[in-house]
Amino acid sequence: MSELIADVRLVRMSDPAAAPLLSGLSLEYTSRYGVNDELTRYAEAEFEPPHGAFLIVVSDGETVAGGAFRRHDATTAELKRVWTHPRHRRSGLGRLVVRELEREARDRGYRRVCLTTGPRQPEAVRLYLASGYDPRFDLADRPTRGPLGFVKELA
Template identity: 40%
Template structure:
């Protein structure tokens, strides 16, 4: 992929890697502001390694500024293809938004999941994140019935994209 900006690169990391952990903490702080609490959906480091998924960190020069991850997921209602992965922790630091970094991270995490054999990608997001929803819709995602940890939340929205 062509760099979004000079010095841009994406590296595979573990969820426990200091750069990944730092960015997860930042996104959790943002969720607390938006929704009153951090995201309580369970996530374990071993879900993102060894063929079970991947955790990607985007760097601008040597500074970690973005994340995107995938893990295998049961094919939820409304998804026509499988196997499926669930996208997690799509995040770009606020000071670098609107530069194409989120779109680059989404493309990278989808490519990584497809290379592992995924036929579809699903995700949960929230109504208080309209920019994220707009990104997903612009990249071919469509709304599907609720699934996962927040399936009953009135603020949650679920989306899917079939790769095939």
């Protein structure tokens, strides 16, 4: 596979270039969990400066990955909506998105990042563990219910 040349862009969630990410996430959540309100749980304004950010990764004019963060508390950002297009998974884009979100959060004064994922998203669990996140659940227990929390101190 050739190396993907990608451009990381900060955008508003309503930007048309963010639509593939949001529709991809909706399909993921619905296929794995059934009815899911995750994408409507937070107002778009929570993912905008100064307390939040929404970024996409574009390659050859196509949105191939992205993610966002919102303010959790005064020193903690919460990662949300991390996604990679199925054709581009296992190519490092997820790690790129997480790194860029962490950098942006650090630049905005956050010292810690938290997030949750679901038990039917083992690839997300692997991504966060590989990215240095500490699980807030027993990995050996292999939970099948509830959100799986992670946290990471930013250097």
